[in-house]
C-alpha cells in the first residue's frame with residue numbers, strides 16, 4: 001500500500017490514490033520515530049502539510065489509529081491547518097468516502113473517521129475537555145510556540161493508545177525568540193528539532209536541469225538542481241521585503257528576538273489570556289459592570305485599528321477584548337462593522353387597538369456596555385466620519401510617545417505575584433486582513449509587540465525613538481493607557497507622534 005520511491009510517498013489503496021512528495025526537513029519528519037519532534041522553519045516551507053500528511057499516512061496504514069490535530073485555539077485551526085487537510089491531504093479520501101467527517105456530540109469531539117477504524121480528532125486547547133479525555137497514537141500541534149510547557153506535558157500524558165508501533169508528538173512552528181522555552185527544550189535534547197527550508201516545498205521550488213535559468217543545487221550532499229516556480233519567486237520576494245525580526249524569522253528561519261525591543265515586558269504567555277466558556281463552548285463576555293473604552297488609530301494604506309477594552313475597576317486591570325486591524329477599508333465601513341458587532345435589532349410585537357391588528361416594533365439595542373470614551377488619533381476627517389456613522393462622540397488621544405510608553409510598560413510589568421495590569425484576550429481579532437496575510441505583515445497587535453523596536457543610528461547606538469513601522473496597534477494601546485494613567489505634564493518631546 002505504501003511505496004517509498006526515492007523522495008516520494010505514494011499511497012494507493014482501493015478505491016483512491018493520493019500522492020505527496022516530501023523533501024528535506026519534511027522528509028526527515030516522515031522518517032522520524034522519536035517521541036517528540038518540532039519542525040521549525042520560515043514561512044511556507046511545507047511544515048504543516050508534512051505533519052498532516054504524516055498523520056494521514058499513519059492512519060491509513062494502521063487500522064484503529066487515533067490521531068489528534070491540535071492548536072492553542074480551535075478557531076485558529078479552522079482557518080489554517082484544516083484547510084490544507086481537507087483541500088490537499090484527504091481530498092481524494094473524502095471524495096471516495098474512505099474518510100468521512102463527524103461533527104461531534106456532547107461526549108465526542110469533531111473528528112474524521114476512516115473506513116479502517118482510524119480517527120483524527122480536531123480541537124483547540126482552549127476547550128480541552130472532550131479531546132483530552134481520550135488516548136492517542138500521534139498528536140500534531142500546529143504553531144507550537146503558542147502553547148505552554150504545561151500544555152505540552154499534558155498532551156504527552158494522552159499519548160498511550162499503542163495501536164501503532166511508536167507514539168509521537170509532532171509540532172511545527174515559525175521560529176520565535178531565541179529564549180523561547182520550546183527552543184531551549186530542543187537545545188536540551190528533550191525534543192528533536194528538524195529545520196525545514198523554502199527549497200523543501202515543491203510549490204516554491206521545482207526540480208530542474210543543471211543548465212536551467214536560476215538553477216541551484218538543492219543541498220550540499222545532493223546532485224539534484226532546483227529553481228523557483230513562478231509562485232515561489234513572488235512569495236520569496238514578499239518575504240525579502242520584510243524587515244527586522246520578521247525577516248529573520250519568516251524568511252531566514254532564525255530563532256531570534258528583536259534587538260532593542262520597546263516592550264520587553266510583554267510576554268504572550270503572560271499577557272495573552274483565555275476567555276471563559278460556557279458548557280456549550282460559547283465565550284462568556286467580560287463582566288457588564290466593567291466600563292468599556294475604545295481607541296482608534298485611523299488608516300487606509302496602513303491598518304485602521306479599533307480596539308475595545310474593559311477595565312476591572314477594583315484591580316485597575318485593563319483587558320483588550322476586541323480588535324479590528326484592517327487595511328483598505330473606509331472609515332464608514334469600519335463604523336458599520338463595529339456597530340453590527342455591538343448592537344442587534346430586537347423586534348417586539350404590540351397590539352394596535354386603533355387599527356385592531358398586531359404590529360412590530362424594531363429597535364436597535366446594545367449587546368455590551370457602550371464605551372465611556374472613544375479615544376482617537378488626531379485625524380479630524382476620520383473622527384467626523386466615524387461619529388456621523390455611529391452616532392458616538394470621540395475625543396483626541398494624548399499622544400506623547402515617551403510618557404505613553406513608560407506608562408504602558410508599567411501596566412505590562414508583573415508584580416511579585418506575577419500579575420500585570422494589561423492583558424490581551426486571546427483571539428480578540430475580528431477578522432484577518434488578507435493584505436497583511438499575503439504580505440506577511442502583523443495581523444494583530446499581539447504580533448506587533450514582538451517587532452516594535454527602538455531606532456538604531458547608523459553607528460549602532462540605540463536612539464530615543466521607536467521605529468515607526470507596524471506600530472498602529474501599539475499606538476492604540478498607548479492612547480488607552482495615557483487616557484487612564486497620564487496625570488502630569490508631558491515630557492518635552494520633539495519627535496511628534
Ligand SMILES: Nc1ncnc2c1ncn2[C@@H]1O[C@H](COP(=O)(O)OP(=O)(O)OP(=O)(O)O)[C@@H](O)[C@H]1O
Nearest residue numbers: 021022042043044045046047048049088201202203
Ligand atoms: N510537498 C509538497 N507538495 C505540494 N505542495 C506542497 C508540499 N509541501 C507544501 N505544499 C503546499 O505549500 C503551501 C504551504 O505549505 P504549508 O502551509 O504546509 O507551509 P508551512 O511551512 O506550514 O507555512 P507557515 O510557516 O505559514 O505555517 C500549501 O499550499 C501546501 O499544500
Ligand SMILES: [Mg+2]
Nearest residue numbers: 047048049172
Ligand atoms: Mg504551517
